[in-house]
Amino acid sequence: MQSPLIIAISGASGSGKSLFTENLFNGFSAQGRPVQVLREDHYYRAQDHLLMEAREKNNYDHPNAFEHELLKAHLQALRDGQPIDYPHYCFKTHTRLPDTERLNPAPVIILEGIMLLARADLLPLYDVKIFVDTPLDICLMRRMIRDIKERGRTIESVAKQYEETVKPMYHQFIEPSRFTADVVVTQGGKNQIALDVIKSHIQQALL
């Protein structure tokens, strides 16, 4: 098999990365082209050894919160045509779930996550680097709604996390990583022109 095309999609939490990824993926799965989506969120470190109180205090917006070594090993394996055991993470308990999922290699791999472009050693692994650039106030509003609905949080806890880690770490790590991107996408996952441009690039690469 030809080496897969690896596309990394990054940007702030709440920027629309996941929707952009979803829309890109749907475009391809509709055409019957095999695409594998990997989320950096799944590679948050296991914290079974820590009490809940310590887990709640962890800085999840720092690159060290992720097991990037495992992500790197998985990308390498998929490149070599090997399957991987994809981890699953629980945002409510802040640790990995016991089960993993067997994923097979595919010609296109789409990765999405906040720190994908912030680690210099990961950059050479990607064929296409995309940064979804959305104003921070919009990201915060979306995040507030999502974290309360889906991640079991309160308004107070989202506001505290935002002030203490999300915003400062965004400025320290995510915002500067924008300059490593090949393409900067405004208007998030609904930017149809950006989706079409990237889809046609992928199609060309698959010929």
Ligand code: UZR
């Ligand atoms: P996305 N996060 C948690 O809140 N708890 C965890 O156990 C793991 C991650 C949050 C993290 C980050 N930050 O901003 C966000 N905080 O998940 C990244 N605070 O996920 O890209 O899906 O928004």
Ligand code: MG
């Ligand atoms: Mg997301």
